[in-house]
Amino acid sequence: xxxxxxxxxxxxxxxxxxxxxxxxxxxxxxxxxxxxxxxxxxxxxxxxxxxxxxxxxxxxxxxxxxxxxxxxxxxxxxxxxxxxxxxxxxxxxxxxxxxxxxxxxxxxxxxxxxx
Amino acid sequence: xxxxxxxxxxxxxxxxxxxxxxxxxxxxxxxxxxxxxxxxxxxxxxxxxxxxxxxxxxxxxxxxxxxxxxxxxxxxxxxxxxxxxxxxxxxxxxxxxxxxxxxxxxxxxxxx
Numbered sequence: 001x002x003x004x005x006x007x008x009x010x011x012x013x014x015x016x017x018x019x020x021x022x023x024x025x026x027x028x029x030x031x032x033x034x035x036x037x038x039x040x041x042x043x044x045x046x047x048x049x050x051x052x053x054x055x056x057x058x059x060x061x062x063x064x065x066x067x068x069x070x071x072x073x074x075x076x077x078x079x080x081x082x083x084x085x086x087x088x089x090x091x092x093x094x095x096x097x098x099x100x101x102x103x104x105x106x107x108x109x110x111x112x113x114x115x
Numbered sequence: 116x117x118x119x120x121x122x123x124x125x126x127x128x129x130x131x132x133x134x135x136x137x138x139x140x141x142x143x144x145x146x147x148x149x150x151x152x153x154x155x156x157x158x159x160x161x162x163x164x165x166x167x168x169x170x171x172x173x174x175x176x177x178x179x180x181x182x183x184x185x186x187x188x189x190x191x192x193x194x195x196x197x198x199x200x201x202x203x204x205x206x207x208x209x210x211x212x213x214x215x216x217x218x219x220x221x222x223x224x225x226x227x
Contacts, residue, residue, distance in 0.1 A: 042219055106160065109158045
């Protein structure tokens with residue numbers, strides 16, 4: 001059974017049109033992450049939530065926002081997508097940020113296309 | 116500055132051969148080193164991981180060798196199979212905050 005579920009699998013949006021990607025988890029993990037992965041590149045961390053505490057990476061553009069209404073769900077909002085935002089967006093979870101509970105579980109990703 | 120350097124960028128191995136992927140890191144604040152396997156169109160999946168107090172970890176055909184003094188670690192895939200063809204990422208995790216830093220990835224192709 002899928003433990004980190006991302007919807008939709010593929011998303012097409014228009015240049016400048018806001019888009020929201022969703023992630024849900026059945027693991028009851030405290031931490032949820034959003035990564036951006038461009039073609040043939042490593043995943044790049046955008047931000048993460050530890051419970052309700054939001055932690056933004058210093059180089060994440062303001063165009064990217066996130067919401068976590070409850071433990072199970074986390075959303076990635078791209079306010080004005082540009083062509084350079086076309087990428088695979090990966091959601092991941094971990095039980096904690098320290099100790100033996102750091103193991104990341106990734107979803108299958110949402111492939112975003114910007115037309 | 117790339118904190119985790121991975122090589123080679125691509126690798127072609129014959130079926131039954133050994134695939135070796137290398138990574139090097141600089142920051143001593145890393146305390147957990149996982150390897151991820153990613154198939155096209157899928158998210159990365161944890162393959163095997165090691166802590167720096169261990170020099171080697173083996174799980175089936177997959178082995179991590181870790182050299183703490185050299186700040187290097189490598190993944191060995193024994194008896195490589197066409198089904199192993201994927202992109203492999205090494206990573207290193209900060210002991211505080213839990214941020215995971217990925218290497219650049221290695222695209223492995225195992226030929227029948």
